[in-house]
Amino acid sequence: MLPVVVVHGGAGIVPRERSEKSTSGVCSAARAAYAILQGGGSSMDAVVEAVIQLEKNPTFNAGCGSVLNAKGDVEMDALVMDGKTLSSGAVSAVRYIANPIQLARLVMEETSHACLTAEGANQFAQAMGVPEIPQESLITEYSRMRWIKNLAPGANPVESQMGKMGTVGAVAVDSEGNISCATSTGGMLNKMEGRVGDTSCIGSGGYADNNLGAVSTTGAGEAIMKVTLARLILFHMERGQSVEAASDLGLAYMKSRVGGLGGVVTVDPQGHWAARFSSLQMVWAAAQKDTLHYGLYTGEHFTQSIDDQH
Numbered sequence: 001m002l003p004v005v006v007v008h009g010g011a012g013i014v015p016r017e018r019s020e021k022s023t024s025g026v027c028s029a030a031r032a033a034y035a036i037l038q039g040g041g042s043s044m045d046a047v048v049e050a051v052i053q054l055e056k057n058p059t060f061n062a063g064c065g066s067v068l069n070a071k072g073d074v075e076m077d078a079l080v081m082d083g084k085t086l087s088s089g090a091v092s093a094v095r096y097i098a099n100p101i102q103l104a105r106l107v108m109e110e111t112s113h114a115c116l117t118a119e120g121a122n123q124f125a126q127a128m129g130v131p132e133i134p135q136e137s138l139i140t141e142y143s144r145m146r147w148i149k150n151l152a153p154g155a156n157p158v159e160s161q162m163g164k165m166g167t168v169g170a171v172a173v174d175s176e177g178n179i180s181c182a183t184s185t186g187g188m189l190n191k192m193e194g195r196v197g198d199t200s201c202i203g204s205g206g207y208a209d210n211n212l213g214a215v216s217t218t219g220a221g222e223a224i225m226k227v228t229l230a231r232l233i234l235f236h237m238e239r240g241q242s243v244e245a246a247s248d249l250g251l252a253y254m255k256s257r258v259g260g261l262g263g264v265v266t267v268d269p270q271g272h273w274a275a276r277f278s279s280l281q282m283v284w285a286a287a288q289k290d291t292l293h294y295g296l297y298t299g300e301h302f303t304q305s306i307d308d309q310h
């Protein structure tokens with residue numbers, strides 16, 4: 001069953017014209033992460049590699065392609081967690097960098113803190129030699145178009161966001177049984193400047209514990225934070241539920257208790273995995289035993305050999 005990696009590209013509704021690019025994006029991220037695991041690499045290296053690929057891909061709401069805040073700027077959140085030590089690192093409302101997930105990892109490895117925000121996160125990036133890039137290189141025509149659309153009187157950015165989310169994340173178990181998670185996002189469309197979402201909050205945007213498993217989440221951030229979705233799912237697994245049942249229980253509770261929709265990828269220490277969502281769609285891919293699994297709609301589950309690129 002080991003190693004295994006599961007990747008998501010956000011819960012919501014993927015517009016038809018973007019579904020192919022979204023699916024191929026998560027599939028190639030899962031392949032790249034799986035190659036690391038097969039080469040004996042760590043689950044942390046694998047999840048970070050998967051997320052870097054998706055941050056670079058303008059199809060997703062993370063890194064390049066991030067949604068814009070109310071002022072038309074990009075502010076990004078990211079989180080990593082190491083299930084062996086329970087160490088975590090996060091950044092929130094960070095600007096002008098290509099790969100917030102790498103900075104989150106540096107927070108975990110190079111500081112005694114769990115999260116750095118806004119200017120402080122950017123100062124840390126500079127100190128670590130992470131190149132600063134112009135904001136324009138993170139903004140796509142699509143994200144600017146959606147920002148403008150949601151500035152119009154009567155627009156409902158929260159509703160519109162439920163349409164197209166696109167946060168990215170990954171969970172993995174390596175051959176040594178070490179478990180990690182990583183999640184990265186541009187956040188919610190037209191959010192207030194300085195808004196920090198679930199993605200950078202340990203227990204909400206993700207959680208990893210070698211004893212229990214790992215979860216990376218996507219969806220309505222404020223709802224996810226209310227129920228600490230990632231840790232809630234692991235709590236159900238702690239009580240004996242399967243990865244699938246625990247994920248569904250967590251998502252159903254979030255929907256009934258606070259009216260939030262979302263999606264998750266989940267693994268347990270044995271390598272069982274699940275990709276579950278309460279939104280209409282969530283693009284996901286998993287790699288295990290040389291097989292690539294992927295899907296977009298509820299109940300959809302395609303498989304192919306990991307070496308088959310088509």
Ligand SMILES: NC(=O)C[C@H](N)C(=O)O
Nearest residue numbers: 165167187197218219221
């Ligand atoms: N697209 C998402 O998943 C949004 C993210 N959870 C946030 O609220 O920032």
